[in-house]
Amino acid sequence: MSVDTSKVADSNAGEPATPKKPGKAGAVANWADERLGLAGLAKKNLRKVFPDHWSFMLGEIALWSFVVLLLSGVFLTLWYTPSMGEVEYQGSYNPLRGVAMSEAYASSLKLSFDVRGGLLMRQMHHWAALIFIASMMIHLLRVYFTGAFRKPRELNWVIGCLLLLLGTLEGFTGYSLPDDLLSGTGIRAADGFMKSMPVVGTYMSFFLFGGEFPGESIIPRLYTVHVLLIPGILLALIAAHMLLLVYHKHTQWPGPGRTEENVVGFPMLPVYAAKAGGFFFIVFGVSSIMGGLLSINPIWKFGPYDPTKVTAGSQPDWYMGWPDGALRIMPGWESHFLGVTLSWNVFLPIIVLPGLMFTILLLLPFIESWISGDKRDHHLLERPRNAPTRTAVMVALMTFYGLMWAAGGNDIIAIKLHLSINQITYFMRGAVFIGPVIAFMITRRWCISLQRHDEDKLLHGYETGIIMRSAEGGYSERHLPISETSAYTLTARERNEVYSPNAATDSNGLDEKGGRLDGLRGRLSTLMYADNVQPPTAAEVEAAHHHADDAHELQASLEGHAADGHQFDGHHSVDGENLRGDH
Amino acid sequence: MLLGLVLTGSLYSAFAPAQAGSAESNDALVAEGRELFLVSCAFCHGKNGEGVVTVNGTQYGPPLAGVGAAAVDFQVATGRMPMAQPGQQSAVKARIFDEEETAALAAYVATFGPGPAVPNESDYSLEGMSDADREEAISRGGQIFLTNCTACHNFGGNGGAMPRGGQAPSILNTTPEHIYEAMLTGPGNMDSFSNGNISPEEKRDVIAYIETIRNQPEYGGFGLGGLGPVSEGLFGWVVGIGGLVGFAIWIAAHTTRTTKQPSKGADA
Numbered sequence: 001m002s003v004d005t006s007k008v009a010d011s012n013a014g015e016p017a018t019p020k021k022p023g024k025a026g027a028v029a030n031w032a033d034e035r036l037g038l039a040g041l042a043k044k045n046l047r048k049v050f051p052d053h054w055s056f057m058l059g060e061i062a063l064w065s066f067v068v069l070l071l072s073g074v075f076l077t078l079w080y081t082p083s084m085g086e087v088e089y090q091g092s093y094n095p096l097r098g099v100a101m102s103e104a105y106a107s108s109l110k111l112s113f114d115v116r117g118g119l120l121m122r123q124m125h126h127w128a129a130l131i132f133i134a135s136m137m138i139h140l141l142r143v144y145f146t147g148a149f150r151k152p153r154e155l156n157w158v159i160g161c162l163l164l165l166l167g168t169l170e171g172f173t174g175y176s177l178p179d180d181l182l183s184g185t186g187i188r189a190a191d192g193f194m195k196s197m198p199v200v201g202t203y204m205s206f207f208l209f210g211g212e213f214p215g216e217s218i219i220p221r222l223y224t225v226h227v228l229l230i231p232g233i234l235l236a237l238i239a240a241h242m243l244l245l246v247y248h249k250h251t252q253w254p255g256p257g258r259t260e261e262n263v264v265g266f267p268m269l270p271v272y273a274a275k276a277g278g279f280f281f282i283v284f285g286v287s288s289i290m291g292g293l294l295s296i297n298p299i300w301k302f303g304p305y306d307p308t309k310v311t312a313g314s315q316p317d318w319y320m321g322w323p324d325g326a327l328r329i330m331p332g333w334e335s336h337f338l339g340v341t342l343s344w345n346v347f348l349p350i351i352v353l354p355g356l357m358f359t360i361l362l363l364l365p366f367i368e369s370w371i372s373g374d375k376r377d378h379h380l381l382e383r384p385r386n387a388p389t390r391t392a393v394m395v396a397l398m399t400f401y402g403l404m405w406a407a408g409g410n411d412i413i414a415i416k417l418h419l420s421i422n423q424i425t426y427f428m429r430g431a432v433f434i435g436p437v438i439a440f441m442i443t444r445r446w447c448i449s450l451q452r453h454d455e456d457k458l459l460h461g462y463e464t465g466i467i468m469r470s471a472e473g474g475y476s477e478r479h480l481p482i483s484e485t486s487a488y489t490l491t492a493r494e495r496n497e498v499y500s501p502n503a504a505t506d507s508n509g510l511d512e513k514g515g516r517l518d519g520l521r522g523r524l525s526t527l528m529y530a531d532n533v534q535p536p537t538a539a540e541v542e543a544a545h546h547h548a549d550d551a552h553e554l555q556a557s558l559e560g561h562a563a564d565g566h567q568f569d570g571h572h573s574v575d576g577e578n579l580r581g582d583h
Numbered sequence: 584m585l586l587g588l589v590l591t592g593s594l595y596s597a598f599a600p601a602q603a604g605s606a607e608s609n610d611a612l613v614a615e616g617r618e619l620f621l622v623s624c625a626f627c628h629g630k631n632g633e634g635v636v637t638v639n640g641t642q643y644g645p646p647l648a649g650v651g652a653a654a655v656d657f658q659v660a661t662g663r664m665p666m667a668q669p670g671q672q673s674a675v676k677a678r679i680f681d682e683e684e685t686a687a688l689a690a691y692v693a694t695f696g697p698g699p700a701v702p703n704e705s706d707y708s709l710e711g712m713s714d715a716d717r718e719e720a721i722s723r724g725g726q727i728f729l730t731n732c733t734a735c736h737n738f739g740g741n742g743g744a745m746p747r748g749g750q751a752p753s754i755l756n757t758t759p760e761h762i763y764e765a766m767l768t769g770p771g772n773m774d775s776f777s778n779g780n781i782s783p784e785e786k787r788d789v790i791a792y793i794e795t796i797r798n799q800p801e802y803g804g805f806g807l808g809g810l811g812p813v814s815e816g817l818f819g820w821v822v823g824i825g826g827l828v829g830f831a832i833w834i835a836a837h838t839t840r841t842t843k844q845p846s847k848g849a850d851a
Binding site for chain 1: 734741818
């Protein structure tokens with residue numbers, strides 16, 4: 001803070017220097033500070049530094065679309081009637097006039113046709129919901145691929161997974177509320193899923209529906225869950241997620257000046273307040289444009305729900321698409337036991353599989369830290385290529401997800417690509433098992449190749465594209481060393497250590513008694529790290545500088561000759577032309 | 584009994600002068616239809632429309648006795664017949680036979696056995712109804728449509744998948760006449776909705792509803808193909824997330840550091 005020296009009295013005589021009267025804003029801030037103690041908080045946090053990278057803003061999309069959801073959702077609650085009471089529609093959509101329907105559906109139609117801006121709000125709400133869950137997912141992928149889930153952030157990973165799960169449930173309950181044909185088909189399916197659970201299924205279904213499906217309670221109950229219960233938990237978890245983010249500080253990419261101890265970036269005020277605040281308006285704008293221009297869930301075409309009806313193209317929203325795909329490709333296995341039918345064809349794909357996948361997702365950070373044995377804090381991110389097996393695991397999971405997703409749209413794929421729905425189903429039954437394995441192997445080898453490429457750049461420089469020919473007719477490509485910044489960034493990573501179960505000895509020099517799973521851990525560690533290309537040591541980099549000697553030999557004969565002309569190709573500055581490599 | 588039949592027959596011909604009058608032209612039409620049939624249809628359906636069975640015992644072309652003129656009009660006028668190649672489903676293509684030839688074929692095939700006739704416009708038109716009745720008919724037709732048709736043809740009539748590569752076609756460009764005939768005759772995998780199942784008035788109402796949703800504006804904006812949540816999810820990811828990630832890259836690319844190149848003058 002600079003001191004204003006112009007007002008300092010230069011003698012003891014005359015008028016003493018007086019401070020100016022505080023401005024109005026200052027007075028208000030002072031009033032608030034004296035009562036709320038904000039200054040201390042603000043001083044610490046307003047200048048909090050965040051690193052800059054586009055991929056760090058993906059979670060923000062989720063946050064802002066959640067705000068859009070809250071705002072548009074409040075609007076919808078003002079007209080929506082969560083009731084299954086039967087009414088005869090007399091609104092302004094002619095083709096349904098006189099049709100008996102639930103109050104929930106009638107009020108959704110009213111929102112769409114008779115409330116000004118209602119359809120826009122409905123569509124914005126729905127698009128924002130699709131974006132909300134999608135952005136959580138790409139945020140999750142970013143965190144995983146860059147290793148940002150490592151200690152100390154494992155619990156924030158768990159919270160994030162819970163947010164994804166709750167977001168999905170929130171989406172599903174919202175999908176069910178309009179009580180149109182598609183909603184009702186979804187609830188009917190959910191009822192079937194519950195009933196497929198052995199022993200407890202029917203009790204759960206009867207408890208949830210207040211009797212046999214559909215009953216009269218499900219819509220009001222889902223409404224409470226949708227507008228109160230889940231949003232409340234979501235808000236609390238989002239708060240926890242962000243408090244932990246502030247507490248842990250944001251991760252950053254390695255680079256010169258960036259260490260595990262600091263965060264290099266820009267302060268919250270003014271930079272991130274503007275960037276993040278601006279991003280909110282962009283998310284709001286994109287949701288509005290989509291809500292205004294792209295039709296989503298045209299409930300008037302579906303008609304009211306009626307258990308006797310169904311429509312082609314009955315699919316859940318995208319985030320429930322993959323379990324739906326699993327359900328679609330599952331062979332029809334059932335077994336009969338003492339007069340009870342166990343529907344494996346429903347129970348396995350829709351209850352067991354999502355639960356299993358979610359557990360795997362939740363455990364990923366813990367599995368990796370168990371294998372690596374790494375208990376240190378990590379604030380520097382890793383490039384996906386530098387953790388080939390980790391990257392490959394997620395790509396395999398994504399492949400599984402994507403194939404299941406495609407299976408969930410098998411009917412649409414069949415009509416749009418003129419394929420047979422049966423053959424798509426048979427193909428997917430194999431592909432969901434084989435695809436992830438192939439994806440795993442390709443990704444892992446691809447990452448290792450990229451690591452080798454990085455190593456080449458470090459040790460031999462980058463390829464200039466300039467081909468040299470020696471007097472004898474030998475050809476070689478001119479390599480130039482990469483910049484020190486790039487070299488630092490490429491080498492700023494740790495060497496991997498393969499865990500060997502028998503190597504550990506205790507303080508007395510005796511073999512330490514290993515746990516029963518040590519052998520497994522050793523094998524997994526070998527799989528994860530043994531093939532990785534490790535960053536070169538300083539000695540290796542030094543030695544590599546002499547590798548190019550033969551290239552220099554080739555050039556030697558050129559010394560003293562006229563310039564070869566390549567430097568005049570327009571891409572180079574001709575001033576300090578230095579292509580001859582006189583280092 | 585025989586007397587009764589004779590009596591009924593002669594009474595019928597006496598009270599149906601219009602038909603009797605056009606009997607000659609009908610005969611000519613049938614004869615013309617027979618010529619066309621022998622050239623274009625008999626290869627699969629047999630010379631007398633009796634059907635052709637393959638060595639495997641499957642149908643090469645089904646027998647046509649009793650399919651009626653309505654089936655011929657539907658199959659030929661939409662270009663489904665004659666088939667270009669055998670397959671899961673006869674594809675819609677440019678029609679081979681013009682209206683007159685189609686009528687001739689229909690007249691000939693109708694002689695194989697009694698079957699549904701080609702419907703008149705009055706069968707599927709709401710002409711002459713009051714606005715209130717018309718509105719009621721449309722909403723009734725909508726309920727019948729949602730009960731009987733959407734399971735295959737989709738809520739907006741955009742079509743859906745059928746087993747083994749077949750598909751329930753989009754009915755958004757089908758003429759009312761052909762929709763009526765399709766309901767009546769059940770082409771391909773489709774059920775035939777006889778008049779006892781869905782009455783002629785109800786068929787008319789269904790057609791009125793289809794015409795309504797076909798002509799009404801897309802209230803929500805661009806309809807995304809009207810295929811339901813799959814295309815919505817695709818747009819959510821491509822336009823929504825794709826666009827927002829683009830914006831994120833754009834925002835992150837603009838830092839507080841100036842990217843302005845120092846001017847030449849300042850350099851020197």
